[in-house]
Amino acid sequence: MPSHSLFEHVSHGSLGNKIFDILRDRILNEEYEHGQKLNELALANELKISRTPIREALKQLELEGLVESIPNKGVYVKGFSPRDIDDMFEIRCALEGLAIQLAIDRMDEEHLAKIKDVFELMEFYTAKKDQEKINDLNILYHETIYQATQSQYFEQLLKDVHYYVSVTSRHSITQPERLETAIQEHRAILDSIVTGDKELAKKTIQKHIRKTQTLVRAYYANKKK
Amino acid sequence: MPSHSLFEHVSHGSLGNKIFDILRDRILNEEYEHGQKLNELALANELKISRTPIREALKQLELEGLVESIPNKGVYVKGFSPRDIDDMFEIRCALEGLAIQLAIDRMDEEHLAKIKDVFELMEFYTAKKDQEKINDLNILYHETIYQATQSQYFEQLLKDVHYYVSVTSRHSITQPERLETAIQEHRAILDSIVTGDKELAKKTIQKHIRKTQTLVRAYYANKKK
DNA sequence: CCTTTCACTATTGTATACAATTATACAAGA
């Protein structure tokens, strides 16, 4: 399970986890073609390690749904279709609506402080228009909410889904004014958390997700023509 | 990824996957204590195989959230608290409500036929009061709906969550009349699928899940005293 | 008597060797 530190996520020690991160990034950045086979030995030679950690990473990728493993044949990259991404938005919309309500019930001072910190950093980098950092902080902002649920299932499920959506659709939103509206939406979410209004929080976060979904949809609709 | 055939789910060939199934069942049946360490060599000796497939299975368990892996120390079983189970019901309620609507949109004749088949078998074994088979068919019934969404994410997420809930709470419901009400609820769900009424389908399946959740909650509430 | 250090053991992490399975190529026959 990759753990995200403030800006870069570094998996704990083992080689297998490092390889997982590398391969996942490659897949999400579409460096491999859809359906391409990932040869264990070739990867091992390329990365100058043995097959064992490669196999670990591939197993992990398989369970995350990024590759498909056919017994005695090999693993093949799957990639994401626009519909996959849209489905993930639907999942996020439903689960985050629940998660934020749970979070409000169960969170302690530390969680709240962390969300506030992250939000302030977002404001800072939004002013600077630093797209990279904003994107990382956006992931962190939502993950902090997931953590506050203190439910391993909400946290685990949402973390992965949100991470995939973020990475795959991070180039979909081109309007510069989105930075501004996004920070306003995150502020509204934070406000509703602080006041403890669970219904409002749910509505606010779902609205935020829908907004993003709409923009990503528009991107893919335009791309087709 | 374990694939369920009609009654028993058998993972494809590799030893690692077989071991995964064995260890998962042991954890879900509480044959290991919470926090107990799983020693690789001990398991390898017990099961008369090498450490390699054991490690594969453990990695898989880790990603499913059933064990926790501490680098260079080992993996420890996590188990489920009543709150974990309740959280999973919440997740199911939200996601299955969406999934059944997607399923209605995207399903083809084969999916529909399969659901009908499974339902008829459920009726058959309900008449016979064969608790074991009913439980398996219940899992299959819901999984078939997940499949019909033709969305790997809905399918993957819901399959695991539902399986865990089913296994961990399968002894929670003791009233014999639950068999009857359950089959009625499943019939209502099927009917709404057939007529293609998405809103009704959502309401019906969520009502079904809530009903089960309430019974499981009652079980744990009684257990405490 | 308690604490610290250091050596030893046990266990996990990685590499490599071997077995089993699958893909490929080429030849023989229809």
Next chain:
DNA sequence: TCTTGTATAATTGTATACAATAGTGAAAGG
């Protein structure tokens, strides 16, 4: 020419050997 069978090569699955790290306990010093 197309199919089919077989041998060979390539690749995955499993076992084992080795390396690195963490745990344990006894001896030395305070």
